[in-house]
Amino acid sequence: MTIGSPTDFSGRLTINGAELVVEAFGPEDAPAMIVHHGAPGLGSRSEPRRSFGPFADRFRVIVFDARGSGESSDDEPFTHEQWVADVDAIRAHFGYERIVMAGGSYGGFIALEYAIAHPERVAALVLRDTAADTAHDHLAVERAKTTDRTVIPQWAIDRIGTGRFESNDQIREYWKAILPLYDHQHDPAKDAARLAATRFHYRTHNAAFGQNMPKYDLKPKLPTITCPTLVTVGRHDWRTPVAASQVIADLIPDARLVVFEHSGHSPQLEEPELFQRTVRDFLDSAGIR
Structure with missing residues (x-):
């Protein structure tokens, strides 16, 4: 089944008091994958839709504009706790018990936070060009x-x-x-x-980087993540370098690190075929089909 099928959803949902623009595509009875965009206040669902849309042949892919980003409403608070709660409410809205949680850059922060807060809900974790702290x-x-x-x-x-x-x-x-x-x-x-x-x-961007990030450090909690985890990063990433991904891979038990040699911050867009193949191979090895 492909994007544009009758099972697709695109619209505004009231999620924890905010109006979020959400899209879902792919077979409704397939494993669910929720993908969180990066760059609060700048990013939107358009990048995850482009990057993970091809997975709709085998997954129910759900993307959305987080509160305070894209076309969604600017309802505070713009905190990691709230963004994690919004992910879980979207999961519940579509009726999935467990999901593949994916996120890139700042979206990776939220994906990690979600896996820590709701371990029973995460079948696998896919990270891209992200970090566990601000050390880099x-x-x-x-x-x-x-x-x-x-x-x-x-x-x-x-x-x-x-x-x-x-x-x-x-x-x-x-x-x-x-x-x-x-x-x-x-x-x-x-x-x-x-x-x-x-x-x-x-204002969203200010809250994310002025209030949330100064206290952001997930390193002590990463060993508690037990789901299969894929960590991907571009070799030439200026914002979240390979060393930041290495920290995550070292601390999450049995995490797999893949470095894309011809990419910067966005291997999912710069080397899309290799990225998609890498993610598919990982999900196959994790038994998620």
Whole structure:
């Protein structure tokens, strides 16, 4: 069954008091996969839909705009606890007892938090270019300072990972400035398209990086994750480097780490065929079919 079948769902759901835009596609009786996007206040369901849409041949794939992002409502709080609760409410709405939980970048933070909070609900965990703490954030600042792709203004460098924005216009200029860092093979046209497609919610971004991240450290809890776990990362990721993924793989029992040699922050888009094959092989080995 493919995207566009009669079992597809696309609409607004009231989830824990917020109006979230949710999409589900693939066979309803297939194993469920919920995918959380990254970049609170900047990201949306469009990337997970593109990256994990092909899995709808074998899975019920559910993507959504988190509260405070994309087309969903700006109902606070913008906390990890609330975003985790929203994932669980979406799971319950569609009637699945267990799910494959997937997330990239900041979405990986929420995927990890969900697996820790609801171990009985997670059949497998798929992570992409994420981290268990903020120990490697300084490397992103150094990469921004030394890149030869573009000149990033100092005011933008000073705001990396800080959550200090005063308006949607300001965070738009910031996003425009740092976009050249994300892909291994830089394509200015792709950056322009990504910028044009972004909906900005600066208050969400401020809460995520100004309030949530200073206290973020999941390392002590990672050994409690017992479900099969795949950790993927681009070799040239400027934001969450390979070392950050290595920490996760080392601390989660029997986790599998796969490094994509020709990718930056988005191997699911830069090496899509290899990424999809890697995830499929992992889920097959975990017995999830």
